[in-house]
Amino acid sequence: SQQGEEDPQALSIQEGENATMNCSYKTSINNLQWYRQNSGRGLVHLILIRSNEREKHSGRLRVTLDTSKKSSSLLITASRAADTASYFCATDHTGGFKTIFGAGTRLFVKA
Amino acid sequence: DVKVTQSSRYLVKRTGEKVFLECVQDMDHENMFWYRQDPGLGLRLIYFSYDVKMKEKGDIPEGYSVSREKKERFSLILESASTNQTSMYLCASSKRTAFNQPQHFGDGTRLSIL
Numbered sequence: 526s527q528q529g530e531e532d533p534q535a536l537s538i539q540e541g542e543n544a545t546m547n548c549s550y551k552t553s554i555n556n557l558q559w560y561r562q563n564s565g566r567g568l569v570h571l572i573l574i575r576s577n578e579r580e581k582h583s584g585r586l587r588v589t590l591d592t593s594k595k596s597s598s599l600l601i602t603a604s605r606a607a608d609t610a611s612y613f614c615a616t617d618h619t620g621g622f623k624t625i626f627g628a629g630t631r632l633f634v635k636a
Numbered sequence: 637d638v639k640v641t642q643s644s645r646y647l648v649k650r651t652g653e654k655v656f657l658e659c660v661q662d663m664d665h666e667n668m669f670w671y672r673q674d675p676g677l678g679l680r681l682i683y684f685s686y687d688v689k690m691k692e693k694g695d696i697p698e699g700y701s702v703s704r705e706k707k708e709r710f711s712l713i714l715e716s717a718s719t720n721q722t723s724m725y726l727c728a729s730s731k732r733t734a735f736n737q738p739q740h741f742g743d744g745t746r747l748s749i750l
Contacts, residue, residue, distance in 0.1 A: 555736070556736070558738060565743075565744070565746075566743050566744065567640070567726055567728075567741030567742050567743045567744050568679075568726070568728075568739075568741045569741070570738035570739065570740070573738055613678065613679070617736040623681055623684075623694070623736075624736050624739065626671075626678045626679040627678050628676055628677060628678040629678060
């Protein structure tokens with residue numbers, strides 16, 4: 526399967542702590558994206574990193590990509606209760622036309 | 637603000653019924669997608685369309701069909717609803733470029749088949 530796999534499946538932290546989520550995939554990619562989904566809502570795009578990039582920042586988000594290990598990580602710094610959501614990685618594979626979504630990491634930030 | 641609108645947030649239907657789920661986007665996007673989301677399985681692509689009247693099967697098209705008569709509207713049809721089609725259905729759209737672009741999602745339709 527080309528599907529990205531997030532790790533951990535669930536994560537519970539205190540407000541103010543950093544949260545790190547990982548994603549692994551199996552075949553070469555053009556880019557990798559991270560999305561957030563609040564309970565009962567649709568997915569919201571957070572950040573896209575291309576295969577020739579190693580790191581990208583957006584506000585409190587930091588994404589890294591290691592194509593040699595076929596893995597990516599999403600770091601949320603100084604987490605807030607409002608960051609409580611599910612986070613999905615999505616990969617666009619070389620020669621493919623679909624975006625493949627993983628099963629997600631459920632993040633719970635305690636106030 | 638860009639928007640993808642799904643016609644219903646919650647829907648309850650009976651087995652054997654023909655069910656229509658509607659999705660409209662206001663971003664002039666070429667690509668539109670239908671996914672279903674089930675716990676532990678992530679998003680699975682049912683169908684997508686890259687232009688008016690064009691459609692391509694995704695990973696799980698069985699039991700579904702789609703219609704794209706206008707650029708802004710993409711409909712998902714359950715020909716004869718069954719209980720295993722109870723799920724959250726998500727519509728998305730994106731611009732068509734050489735490489736896949738971020739997708740914009742609607743808020744989903746939670747469909748229950750009784």
